[in-house]
Each structure stands twice: as C-alpha cells, then as structure tokens.
Amino acid sequence: MIKMIESFLVTGVLWVVILRMRGLLKPTPREACLVAWGLTLLVAFNVTIAVWGLINPTRVGHTYLLDVYQVLDRWTWMAAFLMTNLSFALVGSARRFHMVAGASLLAIALLATLLHAAGVRFIDYSQIYSFHGYYRPHGILLTPLEAGLVGLLGWAWGLAWSMQHGWRHIGGLFLTGLSTAVVYLTFSRSAWMGLGMALVVGSLFARSLKALWIPLLLTLTTFLLCSVGLPLGWQRGVYAAQGDPSVQNRLVLWQQFPAQLVRYPFGVTEESVDTIEQYMAAGSMVNFYLDMGVQYGVLPMMALFWLVGLLLGRIWQCGQHGMLVGTWGLGVIASAVCLIFMNSSSDSLTMALWGGLWGMVSAMEVKPDAPPRLYHD
Amino acid sequence: MQSLARCFFILVYILFTGGPGLSEDSLLLQTIVQTLQKRESFFAHCAITWDARIEVIDYPLENPERFLEALEQWDRQRLDAEITPKAKEEFLQKAQQTHRCHYQTTITVMRSGSITSIRFKEGGSCENGYIKTVPIYILCDDEQRYSVIYGAGIHAGVDSEPQIWIFRHSSPAPLNFTSGTQFIYPIDWAFLANFSIMNVAGLNRKNAWRVIKQTHSEVILEAELDGGAVYSNPRRFRVGLSKQHGYTPSWIEEYSPAKIAASNKIYYQSFPTIKIKVLAWKKVGGFWMPQRWERVRQLGKEMSKAIRISHMERRIINLYFLNFETNEIKKNFPMRTPVLDFRLCGTDIPYGDVSEVAEGCVVSYQWKGALPSLDRLEQMAHHQALVQEERPHLAFQWMRRLLQWGIPLLLIAVGLYWWWRTRRS
Numbered sequence: 001m002i003k004m005i006e007s008f009l010v011t012g013v014l015w016v017v018i019l020r021m022r023g024l025l026k027p028t029p030r031e032a033c034l035v036a037w038g039l040t041l042l043v044a045f046n047v048t049i050a051v052w053g054l055i056n057p058t059r060v061g062h063t064y065l066l067d068v069y070q071v072l073d074r075w076t077w078m079a080a081f082l083m084t085n086l087s088f089a090l091v092g093s094a095r096r097f098h099m100v101a102g103a104s105l106l107a108i109a110l111l112a113t114l115l116h117a118a119g120v121r122f123i124d125y126s127q128i129y130s131f132h133g134y135y136r137p138h139g140i141l142l143t144p145l146e147a148g149l150v151g152l153l154g155w156a157w158g159l160a161w162s163m164q165h166g167w168r169h170i171g172g173l174f175l176t177g178l179s180t181a182v183v184y185l186t187f188s189r190s191a192w193m194g195l196g197m198a199l200v201v202g203s204l205f206a207r208s209l210k211a212l213w214i215p216l217l218l219t220l221t222t223f224l225l226c227s228v229g230l231p232l233g234w235q236r237g238v239y240a241a242q243g244d245p246s247v248q249n250r251l252v253l254w255q256q257f258p259a260q261l262v263r264y265p266f267g268v269t270e271e272s273v274d275t276i277e278q279y280m281a282a283g284s285m286v287n288f289y290l291d292m293g294v295q296y297g298v299l300p301m302m303a304l305f306w307l308v309g310l311l312l313g314r315i316w317q318c319g320q321h322g323m324l325v326g327t328w329g330l331g332v333i334a335s336a337v338c339l340i341f342m343n344s345s346s347d348s349l350t351m352a353l354w355g356g357l358w359g360m361v362s363a364m365e366v367k368p369d370a371p372p373r374l375y376h377d
Numbered sequence: 378m379q380s381l382a383r384c385f386f387i388l389v390y391i392l393f394t395g396g397p398g399l400s401e402d403s404l405l406l407q408t409i410v411q412t413l414q415k416r417e418s419f420f421a422h423c424a425i426t427w428d429a430r431i432e433v434i435d436y437p438l439e440n441p442e443r444f445l446e447a448l449e450q451w452d453r454q455r456l457d458a459e460i461t462p463k464a465k466e467e468f469l470q471k472a473q474q475t476h477r478c479h480y481q482t483t484i485t486v487m488r489s490g491s492i493t494s495i496r497f498k499e500g501g502s503c504e505n506g507y508i509k510t511v512p513i514y515i516l517c518d519d520e521q522r523y524s525v526i527y528g529a530g531i532h533a534g535v536d537s538e539p540q541i542w543i544f545r546h547s548s549p550a551p552l553n554f555t556s557g558t559q560f561i562y563p564i565d566w567a568f569l570a571n572f573s574i575m576n577v578a579g580l581n582r583k584n585a586w587r588v589i590k591q592t593h594s595e596v597i598l599e600a601e602l603d604g605g606a607v608y609s610n611p612r613r614f615r616v617g618l619s620k621q622h623g624y625t626p627s628w629i630e631e632y633s634p635a636k637i638a639a640s641n642k643i644y645y646q647s648f649p650t651i652k653i654k655v656l657a658w659k660k661v662g663g664f665w666m667p668q669r670w671e672r673v674r675q676l677g678k679e680m681s682k683a684i685r686i687s688h689m690e691r692r693i694i695n696l697y698f699l700n701f702e703t704n705e706i707k708k709n710f711p712m713r714t715p716v717l718d719f720r721l722c723g724t725d726i727p728y729g730d731v732s733e734v735a736e737g738c739v740v741s742y743q744w745k746g747a748l749p750s751l752d753r754l755e756q757m758a759h760h761q762a763l764v765q766e767e768r769p770h771l772a773f774q775w776m777r778r779l780l781q782w783g784i785p786l787l788l789i790a791v792g793l794y795w796w797w798r799t800r801r802s
Contacts, residue, residue: 009785016792025795026802035791042784071780082788133467 007266007297013078014303020085021310021362032090039083040094043352046072047105050348051140055123069348076348080355081362088363102356103157105349110154110182112139113147117185131236136187142347147182148191149338149350153357154179155195155219156331159202162215163327176215177222184226187236194338195219198330201319205330209322250286250341257290266297288339308336311362318364325364332361402588405596409624413573416623416664420488420571426698427484427569433503434689435476438469471504478503480510483697486570491520492706493551493570499528499560512539513558516708517550523720524550525748527710528558541710541744545720552577554725559674564614564629568653568694571666574616574626578602595619595627601643610634613645619655622665628654635679648684650674659696668696714744720751721758737762 019025027035049069084102087094112122116137129136129144136144158179161172183191199216206212227234240247260268285291289308293301311332319326335354344350482498494517498510513528522545529539546554551566567574575586580600590597596618603611611634619627630649637643657669671693677686719726722738740758742749749757 005782009782009789012789012792013785016788019792019796024799025792026799027791027795031791031795067777068780071777072784075784079784130467 003297004266007299010074010292010296010300011303013075014300014307017078017082017085018303018307018310020082021307027086027090029090032086033094036083036086036091036094039079040087040097042072043076043080043083043356044101046076046348047352054140054142073345073348077351077355077358080352081359084356084359085363088360098356098360102353106150106154106157106353109139109141109147109150109349109353110179113137113141113151113182113186114178115139131187131239132232134187134230134232137185141350142344144186145188145190145342146344146347146350148186148188149194149335149342149344150353151179151182151186152191152194152198152334152338153331153353155183155198156328156334156357159212159215159330160324160327162218163209163211163324173215173218176218180219180222181226184223184233185230187233188338188342189237189240190338190341191334192237193341194334194336195223197337198334201316201333202330205319205322205326208320209326212327253285254287254290257285257294261293261298261301264294264297267293267295284343284345286342288343288345291343291345311358312336315361325361328357328361328364332358405588405591406586406598409596409598409618410573410575412624413575416625417571417573417576419662419664420666421490422701423488423571424698424700425486425570425696427486427694428697429482429484429497429692429694431480431482431500432691433476433478433480433500433508434691435503436687436689437475438472438687476503476505478506478508480508482510484569484694487706488570489706491518493517493519493566494706495561495569497560499558513560514710515558515561516706517546517554519549519551522546522548522550522724523748524554525708525710526558527714539711539714541714541716543716543718543720543748544726545724547724549576562631562651564631564651564653565672567626567629568655568667568670568672571664574618574629577614578608578612580614589615594621596624611637611643615649619665622658625658625665625667626653626655628652646677646679646684648675648677648679650676656693661699666696666699667694670694708746708748710744712744712746716740716742716744718742718749718754721754 016025046069049065053066053069083094084098087098114137116122116139117135122140129138138144138147141147141150155176158172158175158177161168162176163169164172180195183195199219202212202216206216285294289301289304292304311329315326315329315332318324319329335357339354344354478500480498480500484495484497487494494515496512496514499513500508500510502508511529513526515524515526517524524544524546526542526544527539544554551570552563552572554563561569563578564574566572567577580586580602585602586598586600588596589599598616598618600614601611602608602614613632614629615632616629617627618624629652631651632645632648633650635644635646651672651674653670653672655667655670657667658665659668671691673692674690675686676688677684679685718740719734719738721740722734726734738758740754740761742757
C-alpha cells in the first residue's frame with residue numbers, strides 16, 4: 001500500500017514538472033519565488049549532507065542526518081529540475097543564485113576530479129576504481145561514473161559560453177576542453193557514449209549555428225589528444241566487448257526488467273520480494289530510466305519517458321533553429337544518454353547538478369518565430 | 378591394628394598416586410608456585426619501561442586462485458561497481474608479495490597493587506614496507522574486576538577514531554582476558570609485568586600444570602587449556618623455568634590446535650604460535666627478571682611435509698627503566714572519548730563475542746575522567762533505553778513522515794492549484 005502511494009506521489013510530482021514544462025502551470029512571480037527558494041533550501045540541505053557524508057561518513061552516520069538524507073534523496077533531481085525551471089523563468093534572484101552556486105559546484109567537482117587524476121586525494125575513498133593500473137578519478141563525487149556525467153554538464157556550460165563574446169568565449173572554449181579531458185580521464189564509457197551522441201547531434205545543429213563548430217572541433221581534438229596521451233582508455237572501451245563483468249551485469253539486469261515490472265507494477269520494496277537475489281536484482285538496473293520503473297512502478301516510468309521526450313523534442317527544435325537552448329541542450333542529450341548506462345541516485349550533488357541543468361534548459365524561452373541565430377557566428 | 382591400617386593407607390596412596398615420584402613433582406610444583414608468587418608480589422608496585430623493536434613479515438598468499446574467487450564473489454554483490462579484473466590482479470599481486478616492516482615502540486607497564494596498566498603502540502597491516510601504528514592503553518583493576526581498553530582501529534577493526542571499551546571480569550584481569558589487540562597475550566604479562574606464569578589464563582587451578590622434564594638447569598612444565606573465556610580455541614603451553622634464576626621462566630611456547638577430532642581429541646600444531654625466550658637477565662632485590670627477551674609470533678598451518686607460515690612478528694624487547702616508587706595509576710584517557718561499556722552484559726565476555734551481546738546492555742557515553750559505578754551504569758542504561766525508544770517514535774518519526782510524504786504532497790497541491798487557476802483564467 002505504502003509503495004503504491006509512493007508510486008502515485010512520484011507520478012504526481014513528475015506530472016507537475018511536465019505540466020510546468022508545457023506551460024500549463026503559470027505561477028505568479030511571488031509564488032514562484034517562494035517555491036523556488038523552498039526547493040533550493042531542500043536541495044542545498046541534501047547536497048550538503050551528501051558531501052559531508054562522503055568526507056566524514058562516521059560523523060554523518062551517527063546522526064539522524066543520514067535518515068533525513070535517505071528520505072529526501074529520491075526527490076533531489078525532481079526538486080532541482082523544478083527549482084531551476086521556476087527560477088530561470090520567473091525569479092531573478094534565485095536564478096542568479098542558482099547560476100553562481102551551480103557553476104561553483106560544477107567547477108569544484110571538475111577541478112577535484114582533475115586533481116584526483118593527478119594523485120591528490122580529498123576523501124578516504126572506500127572503493128578504488130582502476131583499470132590496468134590506472135586509477136580512475138572522481139574527486140568529490142561518488143564514482144568515476146558520476147564524475148563523467150558532471151564532466152558532460154561542464155562541457156555543455158563551456159559550449160554555451162563559447163557561443164558568446166569576449167572573455168566568456170575564451171573561458172567557454174577552455175571549459176569545453178577541460179571538461180572533455182575530465183570525461184576522458186574518468187574512463188566512463190557511459191559518459192563517452194553521451195559525449196559521442198551529443199557531438200553527432202551538435203554537428204547537425206552546427207549547420208544552422210556555425211560558431212558551434214569551434215567548440216565541437218575542440219572537443220574532438222581534446223579527446224584525441226587525451227587518447228594519444230593515455231591510450232589505455234580505448235582498451236577499456238574494447239574491454240566492454242570482451243566480457244567485462246560490469247557490462248554483462250547490466251545486460252543480465254536489463255533482461256530481467258520486463259519480468260520485474262510485471263511482477264511489481266508499483267515498484268519493488270524490501271518486503272515485497274521473496275529472496276535476497278530478487279532484492280539485489282531490483283536494487284539497481286544500472287539504468288536511470290529502468291530504475292524508475294523498478295523502484296517506483298510503471299506510471300512514474302512512463303511520466304519520466306514523457307518528460308525526457310518533451311525535453312529532447314524541444315532541444316531538437318531549438319537546436320535546428322540555432323537557438324542557445326539547443327547548445328545547452330547538448331548537455332541534456334549527453335547526460336540523458338549517459339543515464340542509460342548508470343544511475344547517479346547515490347550521489348545527490350550529481351543529481352542536483354543534472355536535474356538543475358535539465359530544469360534550466362526546460363525554462364529557456366522558445367520562440368519558434370525568432371530569428372534563426374541569436375548570436376553572431 | 379592401627380599400624381596395619383596405616384600401612385594399608387600408605388599402600389593405597391602409593392598405588393593410586395604413583396608413589397613418591399609424583400609427590401616429588403607436586404612438591405616441586407608447590408615450590409615453584411610459591412617462589413613465583415613471592416616474585417609477583419615483589420613487583421606488585423613498580424613501573425617498568427621496555428623498548429621493543431618489532432619486525433613484521435607477511436608472506437605471500439598460499440592459494441591465490443581461491444582468494445581471487447572469494448574476491449569475485451564479493452564483487453558480484455555490488456552491481457554498480459566497476460572493479461576490473463586488472464584491479465583484482467593488482468590486489469592479488471600485492472597479496473603474492475612478501476611484505477616486511479619494522480617499527481619501534483616503548484611499552485610502559487605500571488603495577489600498583491590491584492591496578493595494572495600498559496601503554497604501547499601497535500602496528501597495523503604491513504604493506505610495501507609501511508606500517509601504521511596506533512596508541513593503545515589498557516588498564517585492569519583486579520579489585521573492582523574490570524578492564525578498560527583505549528585505542529583506535531582495534532575494536533573489530535572498523536573504528537578509525539579512538540574508543541574506550543570496558544569489560545567486567547570474574548578473575549584477575551591482566552592474565553585472564555584477551556585484550557582485543559594482537560599485541561598482548563596472557564603469557565606476555567609474565568614477562569612484561571613479572572606476574573606468575575602459573576596463574577596465566579586460569580591455569581592456577583590444581584593439577585593444571587605438570588612437570589614433563591627436569592634437568593640440572595631447568596624444569597619444563599606443560600599445561601592445556603580448553604579455551605574458556607580467554608581463548609576461543611584450546612591452547613597448550615610449555616614453559617621452561619630456570620633453576621639458576623629462581624624458577625623464573627626462561628622460555629615459553631604457546632601452541633594452537635591444528636584440528637579437533639570428532640572424539641574431541643585435540644591435535645596441536647607442531648610449531649608454537651608464540652615463542653618467548655629470555656636472552657639476558659637482571660637481578661632485582663633477590664629476584665630475577667628478563668633484561669632482554671625475544672618474542673616470535675607466527676601464524677601458519679601444517680602441510681603434509683612442511684610448515685607454511687603466512688605471518689610472522691619478531692620482537693626484541695629490552696628493559697629500559699624500572700622504578701619501584703609508583704604513584705597511583707590514573708585513568709588518563711582523553712576526555713570525551715566515546716565509550717562502549719559492556720559491564721552490564723555479564724562477566725568474561727570473550728572479545729570476539731561483543732557483537733552478539735544484547736544491544737540494550739551496552740551503554741554508550743563519553744569519557745568524563747572517571748568510571749561510572751555499576752548502579753550509575755544501570756541508571757544510564759535505563760535512560761539510554763528510554764531515549765532510544767522515545768526519540769524515533771515521537772520527534773524523529775514524525776519529521777521523517779512529514780518529509781517523506783509532505784514534500785511531494787505539497788508540490789502536487791501547489792501544482793494542482795496553479796493548473797486550476799490557469800484553466801480558469
């Protein structure tokens with residue numbers, strides 16, 4: 001019963017997000033301000049517990065903060081989505097705060113990952129991710145998968161800035177290169193897939209937005225340079241087809257997905273499964289979208305597909321018209337593809353960052369009759 | 378008639394006890410017990426500082442394939458983890474190397490009547506020549522029958538911050554408990570603090586020790602212990618007492634069981650788990666004590682034709698300082714250190730069984746300079762139970778529910794209101 005209520009609640013919140021994105025919810029600026037700041041507090045609180053818990057797990061484990069975190073955790077990305085959607089559309093003060101806070105956190109996460117790659121440790125990592133003697137960096141994030149995903153968000157930020165003029169153009173190009181390097185260094189094939197897909201879509205967008213070629217070529221060049229400097233990464237790519245257990249795990253789990261969904265249409269709970277194996281199989285599909293189905297049921301999963309479909313459709317439309325939403329949207333495409341092969345639900349910082357980006361892109365104004373290029377080539 | 382009865386009694390005594398030979402052994406044992414007891418009493422109020430140089434060697438794994446299998450089995454349980462076979466190989470490679478480390482520590486033993494304390498630094502795992510040491514402080518009060526153990530990373534190996542654990546004992550603690558560290562075993566106290574070896578690990582009962590050999594220079598005794606509250610497995614002790622040094626132990630060996638047959642017959646390993654040997658002596662006030670001694674602890678198992686040692690620790694321990702004018706031993710544990718008090722859980726809880734004690738009997742608090750009495754501890758346990766019972770049910774559970782259901786409900790309600798208003802307009 002509780003699981004069913006939870007399933008309806010998640011569907012309800014997703015439905016609110018979808019309606020807001022379709023422009024069917026029109027709050028007054030004061031209402032939007034109240035909700036946006038409330039959600040900001042919620043997300044900030046959860047991210048703070050998550051980061052603190054990573055740095056000092058014993059201290060956090062001994063308090064009720066961990067319980068609070070576990071309760072709030074599931075709402076983080078949806079709250080971040082709605083928060084930035086409202087603030088970018090209606091609340092100037094919250095928008096400025098979200099831009100500064102989001103950019104700072106993103107920059108810290110990227111730098112920490114780079115420093116981790118250089119051997120600087122920030123936290124006492126409980127698990128080491130390595131491949132052929134190379135330690136895959138993840139800085140202050142939970143695993144290299146999350147670091148790769150955050151690298152994609154940084155890449156989108158760099159791409160969007162490089163479309164502008166002056167110092168932002170230079171800074172944007174620098175950020176594009178830096179984020180691409182981070183994506184490569186994490187050896188996260190999920191992030192590579194996301195980047196690859198975004199590059200393909202980006203090159204299609206570049207037909208109407210010529211300035212996009214420069215950061216896209218820079219991305220390719222940086223990736224190739226990293227490949228030459230550290231060719232080991234490609235061996236990991238090849239390894240995916242050579243019996244890599246992490247790939248096999250995903251394939252086995254995904255095969256079990258339809259049966260799980262039929263058996264538990266409102267999501268799996270610890271109480272509803274018969275064996276530990278079932279619980280483990282239902283624990284994570286290592287796929288954000290399928291996990292939504294397994295953990296909360298069919299309805300939230302359908303709502304999520306609708307939301308992602310709407311978002312991608314809007315990005316495709318805007319990108320073809322050479323609008324800035326399309327450029328930022330490349331980050332959404334990259335992260336959406338990346339999430340097919342991972343679920344960042346254990347890392348609130350990552351969830352807040354990508355949820356925030358998706359919300360921001362969903363709030364960017366779309367004018368179908370606007371001139372095809374907002375910025376000079 | 379009376380003399381006949383006397384003769385009959387003597388005959389029966391000789392028949393059943395083995396005659397004057399055993400009586401001689403019994404007399405010898407009695408002499409040894411008394412001499413060592415006198416010696417123990419002589420050192421009852423003293424401070425002894427030892428300088429220990431320690432070498433730790435971890436030998437390669439015996440069966441790397443099985444180890445890898447276990448590692449992979451563990452790995453399968455973490456679905457989202459991407460530990461590659463290469464990483465496993467690296468780990469395995471480390472396990473297949475010999476790791477050798479050295480460290481030095483000062484061992485300070487203080488005895489003041491019924492209270493005994495010891496301070497030292499214990500080395501952790503040895504890897505690539507590096508070993509991390511953590512300070513340990515143990516205090517035993519035989520009158521109050523408790524022991525206090527302070528240290529980091531010793532309690533079940535999970536705590537990185539120092540903690541204090543407190544236990545209750547039915548017999549004098551230093552010789553009759555396992556401290557939870559691999560550094561101090563009951564037999565060590567006979568050398569470190571000059572306790573009588575005859576009292577170690579509950580072996581002070583009648584007929585526990587038997588004389589197995591006697592030469593012009595030494596008497597060799599042997600005893601077996603069924604484990605009890607001190608050890609989890611049976612043990613065999615063999616000790617050489619130097620006649621020249623007033624029956625002070627000149628060497629001791631502790632044997633672990635290799636296997637226990639279905640008939641409960643115990644087969645001991647052919648090599649000692651711990652071997653202590655005195656290398657030089659010192660005479661203090663008519664009693665002898667070790668000036669320099671060697672202790673070797675080795676873990677391994679017997680193969681069909683050889684012995685495979687997996688871990689070895691060799692210590693050379695030198696007497697650095699001895700003082701008979703000791704002050705009161707203070708419980709100088711750092712203030713506010715987290716304490717887990719097991720005294721209400723019963724006496725002589727084996728260290729390895731602490732996870733099995735009833736949760737309610739373990740009282741946790743912060744060290745405030747003194748040990749709470751048992752009455753006070755019971756009050757604290759009662760209060761702790763009330764707090765644990767009340768807190769989640771009232772304040773926290775209420776807040777948890779509010780967060781769990783309140784936030785999405787609020788968002789949905791706000792969304793519905795906005796939708797209704799948009800449609801109406």
